Amino acid sequence: MIDQIFINIKSGKGGDGAISGRHEKFIPRGGPDGGDGGDGGNVYFIADENERTLLPFRYKKIFTAENGGNGAGAKKHGANGKDITIRVPIGTQIFDDNEFLLVDMIEQNQKTLVLSGGKGGNGNVKYASSTNQYPVIAQAGEEGKELEIRLDLKLLGDIGLVGAPNAGKSSIISFLTAASPKIANYPFTTLEPVLGVVEHREKDFVLVDIPGLIEGAHQGVGLGHDFLRHIERTKMILYVIDGSDPNPVEVFNNIKHEITMFNQKILEKPYIVLINKTDLEEVSLLKEEIKDTFKKQEKNIYFVSAISGEGLSKVLDEAVTTLFSPEVTKGGAFVPLETAKKSPVIDKKLKENITVLKPTPKQRGPKIVVENDLYMVFYPSVERIAQRIDYEDWTARMQLYKHMKKTGVVRALEEAGIKKGDTVQMGGIEWEWD
The missing domain is CATH 2.70.210.12 (GTP1/OBG domain)
Known part of the structure; x- marks a missing residue:
């Protein structure tokens, strides 16, 4: 991308x-x-x-x-x-x-x-x-x-999947859409955003898997600003947290901190927190403990599995309801670019x-710039006539002179101090003033 x-x-x-x-x-x-x-x-x-x-x-x-x-x-x-x-x-x-x-x-x-x-x-x-x-x-x-x-x-999708590397975002977008991102077990598996169209309850929207966020991203570390730019205009965010991480709440808070340091208004977007990898026994056993830990600061939490699809249908229900609500469809989740x-x-x-x-304001009257004995005339409408003159034709030269007089060019040259023998330059053409 x-x-x-x-x-x-x-x-x-x-x-x-x-x-x-x-x-x-x-x-x-x-x-x-x-x-x-x-x-x-x-x-x-x-x-x-x-x-x-x-x-x-x-x-x-x-x-x-x-x-x-x-x-x-x-x-x-x-x-x-x-x-x-x-x-x-x-x-x-x-x-x-x-x-x-x-x-x-x-x-x-x-x-x-x-x-x-x-x-x-x-x-x-x-x-x-x-x-x-x-x-x-x-x-x-x-x-x-x-x-x-x-x-x-900057607008890559309606809903952004945001999380640390290896949180399982790529697997989720693969399950929900026809997108086929490359997936492997190392940081920055997704180096570029992956788009996928999701259809649910007769609605469709664009889901974007955004490259993993790491500490220091707001300073450009890792994929840094590239990551953060991509989420500025999504209308909603799905935070994907690896349930097998020793401290999933800390991971979530770190992500929010990096976003706040870049543009805190992003946190005003509607969001859902997904605790992923419930297909792993260790995560399944710790569900209640993780839920209790998160409930101190977050109520909107879903346990999901990108492998089995567990919980994802309910996530989509809420996502569609939120995304197509009047507050969001009228642009309430839009984040202005304050730095532009x-x-x-x-x-x-x-x-x-x-x-x-708007075009550049039209110049009113001629402008004369003098360098030694060279008098440069800047007046576009007259310059363009000078470019079409046959300077071997005395009649054409006289008519040009009369037009220059009519439009104030001659007067401007005289006020600038031109004298016989000096050189006039206009429209890329030069001739001796006589």
Whole structure:
């Protein structure tokens, strides 16, 4: 089971606007007819209850949406790039490369727009005016966005089996489900969570056998934090205690201590204590003694055997009653992740159950950065026009200059102290100011 993985996502680039004119037989003057470029595809994530693990992302780690098509003559707009939708298990958390939690995928069909595609560039028809009836400038498509993200999966099941190594959890899940975990007599037999679907009283739920917990787990000892992360979002816990242990109460208290040191709210979840291995004569003979010892602090105790199945039906009766009670089904057993840094860019939209991440606020006005005699212009909408200019065409250069003047770029350059002979850099293009 992979529960944490890094992937790369990239939205599509916007298509370039076209520079074109009409050349029809009965329209001698013609006119601009360059169409706009199409928008690049978006990157969405959707929570899907049919996805149970992050294993598929081990084999595919790069996801790219389609680029928008370029505009063409006759005012033909480029096609929008196809979106890409990445399906993840319910409970997946998406973090950006700054460790901010972008979104928590906690509901079936919850859809999140993580990266918007680049906007298509304007065709030259958009720049026509009474003083510029045939513009030879257009706009390049906006670049797509790229991001490395981390996926965390914390929801592994409805009910978690929690206990020390060799408590018999794997045997219990084998008995109750079709799961077939590897079982042997040594610590950490189960190195990864094992999922199984349990059907009981016309109800079904996911039971998860979580790797054994040892002292110091909250500090990362053994399987440590991996273990504790897995139980944060189970709705209910079955504590499995080895009845043949010399002091089962102490074992139970140690488990609760480790959980408390990690996140004490986990102990607020509904739970049942299972004393396992009643098929062993030594445990069977000590039933009353163990029961009396536990009764001082716990009343909800069941003696069970993963070999014979003794007591497990009654455990399932109570588990189903608790799991499907209004308090639990309404999320009362949910444990919030207090340590996650919430991203400030999340904007939740209730319509269509889509979460939309707010884009970076649009820049208002040009920004000029001066390094010696180099004047760098940062103004995305104008930069994209500069990228589409034929600098051998004097008319195109003049139209660009007029557009720069109209949008305040020329004024900003002059205020920054530009003079003839200095170099201007905009949209990756450089030219001498004259």
